[in-house]
Amino acid sequence: MPVPLYQAKAEFFRMLGHPVRIRVLELLQDGPMPVRELLANIEVERSNLSQQLAVLRRSGIVTSAREADTVVYSLAGPDVAELLGAARRILTELIAGQQGLLDELRATQPVGAPTRGR
Amino acid sequence: MPVPLYQAKAEFFRMLGHPVRIRVLELLQDGPMPVRELLANIEVERSNLSQQLAVLRRSGIVTSAREADTVVYSLAGPDVAELLGAARRILTELIAGQQGLLDELRATQPVGAPTRGR
DNA sequence: GCAGCAATTGAAGAAATCTTCAATTCGTGA
DNA sequence: TCACGAATTGAAGATTTCTTCAATTGCTGC
Known part of the structure; x- marks a missing residue:
């Protein structure tokens, strides 16, 4: 077993360790959702949500796509x-x-x- | 759904977000193990391991029991x-x-x- | 009782993560 | 081109978590 695997696993769980990020993942389980709607379902201000979405995106567990004037997120x-x-x-x-x-x-x-x- | 649930879930994942803690949990999957042996399998100094074990214990995911001069940990x-x-x-x-x-x-x-x- | 090993604890500085704000990008419609 | 709303970004200060050290507890054997 390669050594840095534990590191990767730990980072993965740390990525999950935030209430807003958990809520996003749970909401996305029902299908793709635009940021606007995530924002309506989670009590957090827009810019903070963006930060958390960025964390999820960086990890690769979600993907985003622009559709006209909104951005839609999905589980990867x-x-x-x-x-x-x-x-x-x-x-x-x-x-x-x-x-x-x-x-x-x-x-x-x-x-x-x-x-x-x- | 009660609101603070997301908090609990996030704390749970944060608890898993550390390489040493992950290794401990993986080692304990094969059965209870004394600290001495955990220490032999994980590259970390004794007192740091103790700190991480304390985190796991506080969360309730593992339990510890003293046996003579050693302490044995198990998955809860x-x-x-x-x-x-x-x-x-x-x-x-x-x-x-x-x-x-x-x-x-x-x-x-x-x-x-x-x-x-x- | 006391020496010796195993394990835990408390505390302090270092490092990472969170929150918030202002500034920016991207697309749409006037 | 300009203004507007949606979303993202960068940066700063506050908060949390990590690591490490010295001190302590608990047990065993002398």
């Missing part, structure tokens, strides 16, 4: 839905786990107090 | 492999796409030069 490939799905499953799992932990904490009323919960 | 759930797999597929796709683009660029010797490739 089909596997994005799968990725977001897997992420959602893990998140659900993690949140469920934390919920379980909370329940546990609520149920256990310590006397001597273990005082080591981190 | 089963879906991690799926996520990393999906990520690998997209990465492969993206790199292939960039390769295709490169080929295209090499093949097309512009005369008037479009000068707008970004």
